[in-house]
Amino acid sequence: MVGVTWTDPRARVGGTVEVRTRAAGTGNWSGWLRLADDSGQGESGAARGGTEPAWVGPSDGVEVRVTSAGKSSAGLPAGLRLDMVDPGTGAVKGMAPAAFALESTTEPTAPGTESTAPAPDGTPTTGASTTGSPSTGSPSTAPTTGAPTTTAPTPTTGTPSASPSSASPSSTTSPPVSPSTSTSPSTTASPTPTAPTTAPPRPSTAPRPPITSRAGWGADESISPEEPGYLAGGRIKAVVVHHTAESNAYTCADAPKVVRGIYAYHVKQLGWKDIGYNFLVDKCGVVYEGRKGGVDQPVQGAHAYGFNGETTGISVLGTYTDAAPSPEAMISVARIAAWKLGQYGVDPAGTTTLTAGDAGTNYFRKSWAKGAQLPFPVIHGHRDGFNTQCPGNAFYDQLGTVRSFAAGPGTAPAIKSITGAKASGTTYYTKAAITVNWANTTPAALIKQYELLVDGKPVGTAAGTATSAGATLARGTHTVAVRATHISGKQITGPAATVIAETTAPTFTTRPALSLRTGTVNTTAVPVTLSWKAADSNALRDVRLTAPLAAVYGPTVTSAAHTAKSGASTAWNMTAYDRAGNTAAASVSGTPVILQETAAVKTGTWTAKSSTSYLGGKSLTSSAKNASLTWTFTGRSVAWTVSRAATSGQAHVYVDGVKAATVDLKSSTTKYRDALWTKTWAGSAKHTVKIVVVGTTGRPAVTTDGLVYLK
Numbered sequence: 001m002v003g004v005t006w007t008d009p010r011a012r013v014g015g016t017v018e019v020r021t022r023a024a025g026t027g028n029w030s031g032w033l034r035l036a037d038d039s040g041q042g043e044s045g046a047a048r049g050g051t052e053p054a055w056v057g058p059s060d061g062v063e064v065r066v067t068s069a070g071k072s073s074a075g076l077p078a079g080l081r082l083d084m085v086d087p088g089t090g091a092v093k094g095m096a097p098a099a100f101a102l103e104s105t106t107e108p109t110a111p112g113t114e115s116t117a118p119a120p121d122g123t124p125t126t127g128a129s130t131t132g133s134p135s136t137g138s139p140s141t142a143p144t145t146g147a148p149t150t151t152a153p154t155p156t157t158g159t160p161s162a163s164p165s166s167a168s169p170s171s172t173t174s175p176p177v178s179p180s181t182s183t184s185p186s187t188t189a190s191p192t193p194t195a196p197t198t199a200p201p202r203p204s205t206a207p208r209p210p211i212t213s214r215a216g217w218g219a220d221e222s223i224s225p226e227e228p229g230y231l232a233g234g235r236i237k238a239v240v241v242h243h244t245a246e247s248n249a250y251t252c253a254d255a256p257k258v259v260r261g262i263y264a265y266h267v268k269q270l271g272w273k274d275i276g277y278n279f280l281v282d283k284c285g286v287v288y289e290g291r292k293g294g295v296d297q298p299v300q301g302a303h304a305y306g307f308n309g310e311t312t313g314i315s316v317l318g319t320y321t322d323a324a325p326s327p328e329a330m331i332s333v334a335r336i337a338a339w340k341l342g343q344y345g346v347d348p349a350g351t352t353t354l355t356a357g358d359a360g361t362n363y364f365r366k367s368w369a370k371g372a373q374l375p376f377p378v379i380h381g382h383r384d385g386f387n388t389q390c391p392g393n394a395f396y397d398q399l400g401t402v403r404s405f406a407a408g409p410g411t412a413p414a415i416k417s418i419t420g421a422k423a424s425g426t427t428y429y430t431k432a433a434i435t436v437n438w439a440n441t442t443p444a445a446l447i448k449q450y451e452l453l454v455d456g457k458p459v460g461t462a463a464g465t466a467t468s469a470g471a472t473l474a475r476g477t478h479t480v481a482v483r484a485t486h487i488s489g490k491q492i493t494g495p496a497a498t499v500i501a502e503t504t505a506p507t508f509t510t511r512p513a514l515s516l517r518t519g520t521v522n523t524t525a526v527p528v529t530l531s532w533k534a535a536d537s538n539a540l541r542d543v544r545l546t547a548p549l550a551a552v553y554g555p556t557v558t559s560a561a562h563t564a565k566s567g568a569s570t571a572w573n574m575t576a577y578d579r580a581g582n583t584a585a586a587s588v589s590g591t592p593v594i595l596q597e598t599a600a601v602k603t604g605t606w607t608a609k610s611s612t613s614y615l616g617g618k619s620l621t622s623s624a625k626n627a628s629l630t631w632t633f634t635g636r637s638v639a640w641t642v643s644r645a646a647t648s649g650q651a652h653v654y655v656d657g658v659k660a661a662t663v664d665l666k667s668s669t670t671k672y673r674d675a676l677w678t679k680t681w682a683g684s685a686k687h688t689v690k691i692v693v694v695g696t697t698g699r700p701a702v703t704t705d706g707l708v709y710l711k
Contacts, residue, residue, distance in 0.1 A: 001087060001246075001261030002062055004035060005050035005269050007079030013037045014075030015068040017051050022061030030056070032065075036245055036388060043302035047271020049077065053085065055246040055258045055317075083269040087257035199234075201296035204342035206406075206487040207448065209335040211279070211287045211295055217256040219263060221292075226273040228293030229300045232309055235344045237352045239337045239379045240304040241399060242277065242315035243325075243391040250317065255282035258317050266302075276302040277315040279336050285328030285445075287336060290315075296343070306357040307385045312340050320392035330398060331443045334405030337379050338446075338487055341406070348488075349407035350378050354385070361387050379403050408486030410442030412494040413450065415482060419468075421499055422579045424539055428480075428499040429579030435470045438482045438494065451483045453493065458483075473501035505584045506536035506576040510558075514572065514590040515680040516639040516710050517561060521615065521673045525563035526592035526708060527639075533558050534576035534584070547573040566592045566708070593635070595707040600629035604693070613672040614705050619643060621703040625695025635709035636684040639675040640691065643703040649696035653677055656687055662694065665702060673705055684711070 004017050018032040035051035056062075064082050068075035214221070250258055263275040277290040278301045290313070293299035303313030314333050316325050324330070334348075341348050353373050361367040363383035368374055374385075381399055382390035404410075417423075417437045421430035428434075436452055447464030452471055455478050462469045464484075471480075481496040510533035519527030534543050540555040548570050553560060564570050573587040597620040604627025606620040620629065640653065640663070648665035663677050681687075693702045 001053050001055050001085040001258070001265060002064075003051050003053040003083045003085075003265050003269060004064055004066070005048040005079075005081050005083050006077040007048060008077055009046040009049045009270070011049050011077035013051070013066070013077060015066060017064070017066050019054060019056075019062065019064050021056040021059035021063075024058040024060045029061075029063075033247065036390065043266075043270070043272040043276065045271065045273070048079075048081075048269060050083070050265075050270050052245040053083075053262055053265040055244075055250055055254075055261060057247070057250070057254075083265065085261045085264045085269075087261040087264070199297070201294075202343040204339050205345070205489050206335070206338035206342040208296070208339050209287055209332060209445075211289055211336075212256075214289050214292060217259045217288050219260070219292075223264070223267050224274045224292070228274065228291060230293065231298040231300050234298055235310075236298050236312050236340055237310045237344070237346060237378070238307075238312075238354060238376055239341065239348075240307070240311045240313045240382055240385070241333060241379060241391050241395070241402065242303060242313060242382045243320045243395055244280070244315050244317050245319050245390065245392075246317065248283065248318040248320075248323065250283075252282055252284035252286065255284070255286060255317060256288070258282070259288050272302055274302075276313070278303070278312045279314045281314065281316045281329050281332045281336070283316070283318060283326045283329050285326070285332040287332050304382060305386050306360045307354050309357055310354050316391070316395070320395035321389065322392075322394055324394040324398045327443065330402055331405060331445050334402050335445060335487065337402070338406040338408075341378065342488065346378055347407060348379055349403045351375055352378050360385070363387055363389065377403065379406060405443070405446055406488070407490075408446070408488040409490035409492040410446060410484060410486050411440060412492045413438040413440040413482040413484050414494050415480070415497050418480070418497065418499065422541060422581065424541075424579050426498065427539075428497055429539055429541075429581075430473060430499060430501050431503055431580050431582065432474075432501055433470065433472050434480075434499065435468050436480060436482060436497075437468045439467065440484060442484065442486070446487055448485045448487050448489070451485070453481045453483055453496075454478055456481075473499060475501050475503065500538055500580070502538050502578075502580050503582060504537050504578075505582040506534055506540055506578045507584055508574075508576060508586040509533045509535050511586050512572055512574050512588040514564075514588055514637070514710060516592070516637040516675065516678050516708060518639070518675050518678060520671075521594070521639070521641050521675050521705075521708055522563075523566045523594065523615070526566050526594075527675060528562055528564050528590070528592065528710070529559055530562055530572055530588075531559040532574060532586070536576075536578040536582075539579040541577045541579045543574055543576045545572065545574055547571060564590065564592050566594050591711045593633070593709055593711050594641075595631050595633060595709065597629060597704050597706050600631045600707070603628045609703065611672075614643070615641065615673055616706070619703050619705045621701055622693050623649070623695070623700040623702075625693055625700070627693045627702075628690055629704060630688055630690040631707045632686070632688045633707070633709040633711075634684060634686045635711045636682070637678065637680040637710040638687065638689055639678040639708045640689065641673055641675050641705045641708055643705055644671040644674055644676070647699045647701060649699045649702050650694040651702045652692040652694060654688075654690040654692070655679060657690075666699065675708065 002019055017035045020030045020032050022029050033054055035054055066076055259280055266272045266275050274291045278299055279290050280288040289295050291299050291301045300308055301313045304311055314336055316329050337348055354376055356368050356370055356372045359370045362385055376384055379402055381396045382388055415438050418428045419435040421428035421434050444465040449464055450462045450466055451458040452460040452469040454471055459471045460469045478499050479496040480499045481493050483491055483493040485491050512532040515529045517527045517529045534540055543553045545551040569589055569591040571587055571589045576584045596616050605624040606622045609619050609621055642665055644665045644667035650664045652659055653661045653663055
C-alpha cells in the first residue's frame, strides 16, 4: 500500500497526485492511479496531511508524479513524501524522493500506462520517483518518466521532507497552501468526543450483521494506544458512505491486508490515533470493525471533516467512480446502517440536520459557516459534506438503493407457483396440502423472516433465505399470501392467490359409450366414436383415456373418434380429474362385428364380385330395381358398408321394417369399404336392416360390402 503525505495536515494539493507500481515477479508497470487528497478528515492532532492510500499488491518499484494546478510548484504543499506500507508486518517507510525529474510535456506514454495531460497552461509537471523494500526501507532509484534524473543523497530516515536534487528547476519545495504552517494543528472541527467510557449497548430495530473484529483482521493495537472517543451527544444521526479509492482488483482473501494497510497509513503516516472509518466492507460483503471502542457504541471516527461528531462512517474497499460496488458490498453497507441507525430510532430513508463543526464546501460547491445547521439524507455520501469525489460517481448513484435496502420494507414477495395445487386462471385448486413458492427481489440478507398467510392469518414461518413454505387447508375457498419482514421490522405482503380446497370427486353424468361412425372399414380398424360427459362441483380439469390407448381431453370435450379391431372385445377406460386432483373412473367395452353380404337374405338378382379391395375379397352388386338384402343382428350400433363410384346408384334403408333413409352411393372418386350410413340405439337389442335397390336412372348399380354392428 502506498500514499503521498506532506507536512501541514490542513494543506490541500492544488493539483493531482498519481502513482504507478511495478509488479513483483512480472516487472510490469501498472497504469497511473490518481490519489485523491484525503487530508483534513477531522482527526485531532493529525501529524501530516496526505492522499488516500492505494492498495497496489506485491510490488518492487514505484513512481509518483505530482502535477501543480498553477503555473508553478507553488500550488503544491511542502514536504511531499512517498509512504509505503507492508500490510503483513505493519511496517511503514516514509521516504523522501530519491530523485526529482522534470517531465517534458511531449513525453511519450509508456506502454501499458495511461497518459496524463499537462496543465492547461503547459506548465511542466514535477515528478517524485522512488523505490524501496517495505521490509528493509532501503531505497534505490527507480525509472522515471521523462528526462534523466539526478539522484539525491539517499535519506536515512523517514524525515518529513528532503532536499531534492538541484538539477531540476521545478524541484523547489513549495510553501503550503494553508495560511498556517503549524505542523500539529487541531483539525477536529467536530464536537469534542466524550471520555472513553461505554454504556450498555442500545437495542436496535435491526439485527447486527456479522462483523470481523479488529483481532480478526490483525490490528496491531500497540500502534494506537490512545483511548477511543465517543460522540458528544451520545447518538448517531447519520451514516456517511465512503470508498477507499484503491484498486478493485484485490482478492477478498487480501482484504484484511488492505484494512491493515489503511490502519497503518492513518496511524503511522498521517498521525491519527486510529483508523478513520468506523466500519469497512470488502467487495465480498465482509464487514470489518474499524475504529476501536465497540461496534455497538457511538464511537467517533475521523472520516467526515466537520461532521464526525454526529455520524458513523462506512467505507467500501475499492474505487467506485465508474463501477458500482458489488451487490454483496451494498447489502452489507445497508445492514450496518440499518443496525446502527436502529439503535437510535433513525429512519435510514429519512433526512436529518447536522451541525457543521467548521466552515466548509462540498463537492457540489455548496459552502457553509461553522455552526450552520445543514440538512442531509440520513445515509449520504462523503461528497455531500466535503469537497471530495468520494464515494465515486457510480457508488453515489446507488445510495438510493442502499437507503431502500436499509430502511425497508423492501419489495413484496410474489407467489410464483403452488405445489400440490393446479391453477385455472388466477385460482388454484387442491385437496388440502400445498407448498407455496415465491420470489423476492429484495436480497435475502435484508429479510428477517417470511410468513405464509391463509385468510390473513399466519400459518407458517420461514427464514429470510427461504423461497417456499407449506400448509394444509381446510375445505373451502381461501386467500393465500406471503408476508416479508424486513430487518428493520417493517412488513410487506405480496398479492394474494385464491386457493380452493376440496375432496369431492368428479362424476360421469353420462357414462362412456361406443357407437359406429362413418369412414373406411378394415378388419383391424373399424371407425367408432367414444362419447361421455363428466362434471365436478368446483372445476373439472380434464378427462383421460387410459386404455386401449392414452389420450387427454379438455373439460368441455364429450366425444372422440377412434378405431377398434373387428371381432375383438375392447375395454375403453376413462378417468375424470378435477382441479384439486380428485378422480372418478368409468369404462365401456364393445366388439365390432362384420357381417359379410353372404350372410344376408337376398331377393332379386345379385351378382358376386371379387377384389382384394372388398371386405373378405368379395361383394354383391345389383342393378335390379327392388332387389334387396336383409341382415339380422343383436347390438346397439350398425353401419352399412358399400363400394362407391361416379356410376353408383341409390338404395332405401329399412330398420326393423321401417324406412329410415335413402342413401345415394354416387362418388366422384372410387371408394371401397365405405361405412356410408350408421344408426345407434340407447341399448343393445335384436334388429333387422334391409337395403333395397332404387334403380336410379342412368346409374342403377348398388354394390354392397356387408354390414358392421357393435356387440
